[in-house]
Amino acid sequence: MKIKVSIVDDNSFLIHAIKEKLLFFDDIEIKHTALNGSELLTKLEENHNLDIILMDIEMPVLNGVETTQMVKQKYPQIKIIMLTAFDNDEHIFNAIKAGADGYLLKEISPEELYKGIKETLNGGAAMNPSIALKTLKLLRNPIDIDNLKDKEEISLTKREVEVLEQLSKGLSYTAIAKNLFLSPSTVRKHIENSYKKLQVHSKIEAVQKAKRHNII
Structure with a gap:
């Protein structure tokens, strides 16, 4: 019995490269390829006699995570392996959540x-070691998952972080200014900017949020 595979990637050169890798194995048959999730869904409507889909994540029209969710709702029997260039934490978590x-x-x-395809078809989960490690970390620290989105949006300057660190020790503006060789008004400016970026309104909130996001 041949293993029927579909490859989905917005880069036709990469589709070709994956095909080349699979040509080594006689029991693999490439049923179809698609350049985005939407194209894949159309092809599945015509023929969903597939065992496994190798799915890219970052694609236009319909990305890999959204597509995985839709395929799993409609054709739960088809296995999906995400094939990606990045072991980005948020992608990993969202892809696993999508099924x-x-x-x-x-x-x-x-x-x-090939080993990953066979493993997945036998009920296992194919996972690159660095990704397995990140998944474990995410499971150990579920709070990080909630913060992933926020973390990407919070980018404080080195100075703002230094000021916040001093602030977290309970130091006054004047003491912070002295320690960092700044004027008190500059310290105040840095703190105002940090509050804005962290979307908080008090010293306690700022320090707590910065700690929660491993900023300080």
């Missing part, structure tokens, strides 16, 4: 890719 059965990096060797 992905495995998560591998694109630069994988043909043997490892």
Whole structure:
């Protein structure tokens, strides 16, 4: 019995590269390829006799995470392995939440890719080691998951972080100014900017939020 595979990637060169890797194995048959999630869904409507989909994450029209969710709702029997160039924490978590059965990096060797496909079809989960490690970390620190989105939006300057660190020790504006060789009005400006970026209104809130996001 041949393993029927579909490859979804917005880069046709990468589709070709994955095809080349799978050509080594006689029991793999590439049913179809698609350049985005929307194209894949159309092809599945015509023929969903598939065993496994190798899915890119960052694609136009319909990305890999959204597509995975839709495919899993409609065709839960089809296994999906995310094939991505990045082991980005938020992607990993969202893909797993959407129902992905495995998560591998694109630069994988043909043997490892084949092993991952077989493993997933046998009820396992194909996972690149660095991704497995990140997934464990995410599970150990669920609070990080809630903060991933916020963390990306909070970018304080080195100075603002230094001022916040001093503030967290309970120091006054004047003491902070002295320690950092700044004027008290500059310290006040840095603190105002930090409040704005952190979306808080008090010293306590600012310090708590910065700690929660590992900023200080």
